[in-house]
Amino acid sequence: NAGVTQTPKFRILKIGQSMTLQCTQDMNHNYMYWYRQDPGMGLKLIYYSVGAGITDKGEVPNGYNVSRSTTEDFPLRLELAAPSQTSVYFCASSSPRDRGYTGELFFGEGSRLTVL
Amino acid sequence: GQQLNQSPQSMFIQEGEDVSMNCTSSSIFNTWLWYKQEPGEGPVLLIALYKAGELTSNGRLTAQFGITRKDSFLNISASIPSDVGIYFCAGQVRGAQKLVFGQGTRLTINP
Numbered sequence: 099n100a101g102v103t104q105t106p107k108f109r110i111l112k113i114g115q116s117m118t119l120q121c122t123q124d125m126n127h128n129y130m131y132w133y134r135q136d137p138g139m140g141l142k143l144i145y146y147s148v149g150a151g152i153t154d155k156g157e158v159p160n161g162y163n164v165s166r167s168t169t170e171d172f173p174l175r176l177e178l179a180a181p182s183q184t185s186v187y188f189c190a191s192s193s194p195r196d197r198g199y200t201g202e203l204f205f206g207e208g209s210r211l212t213v214l
Numbered sequence: 215g216q217q218l219n220q221s222p223q224s225m226f227i228q229e230g231e232d233v234s235m236n237c238t239s240s241s242i243f244n245t246w247l248w249y250k251q252e253p254g255e256g257p258v259l260l261i262a263l264y265k266a267g268e269l270t271s272n273g274r275l276t277a278q279f280g281i282t283r284k285d286s287f288l289n290i291s292a293s294i295p296s297d298v299g300i301y302f303c304a305g306q307v308r309g310a311q312k313l314v315f316g317q318g319t320r321l322t323i324n325p
Contacts, residue, residue, distance in 0.1 A: 102256075131312065133315075140316060140317040141257070146312050188256050188257075199245060200245075200311060200312060200313060202247060202259050203257075203313060206256050208255070
C-alpha cells in the first residue's frame, strides 16, 4: 500500500523561484491537507480540500496556492519562494467517518524545502 | 482560533519509566487523536478517541478523552528506546473539516 506519496523529498530553491510540491494518495480519500512544520514546532495547516474542485485556506495560506482536479492529487504551489517558506511540508488525507468528522489523517513522509 | 496546549514540551527519561503527557484547550473538542512522529517521517496515528470519558489502549499506550471535552491524556508504560519521537495531540470540532494540532512533546530516552 503506497498511502500518501509526496515528491520531491528534498529541494533547494533560490529566492523568487517557483515550484510545485506533489501529493497523491491511493486510498480514495475525499479530504486532503497540506501542513508545514518549522523546526521544533507543531503542524500548521496551509490549505485543505474536502473533494475534487473544492479547496479552502488554513492558518497560513499566504504565499501558496493549491488545486484539486482529481480525488487522488493535491499539489501545493509556491509562486515566489521566500526564506520564510523554508520548512518541512506534509501532505495528509482522510476519509470522513460521517458528516462532521474528518476521520483519522494519514500523512506522507514529508518534503523538506530550503529557500536560499 | 482554537488552540491546543500540549505539555510538557520535552521529556528526558530512563528506559523502563512510565510517561505521561497531556493536551488542554479552552474550547470543546469532539474528537481527540494522538500521533507519533519519528525523525524524517510523517506523523503516524497512535490512538483516536471519540467520546467524552473514553479510555483506549494500544499496547503500552493508553489515552483518555477528558470528561470536560477540553483535554486529553496519553500515557506510555515501561518505555523502550523505540518510543523516542515527538508526540502530537490533535482535536476536532464536529463540522470543522480539519484538525487542530498541539505543539508536540519531544520524548528522549536514556538507555
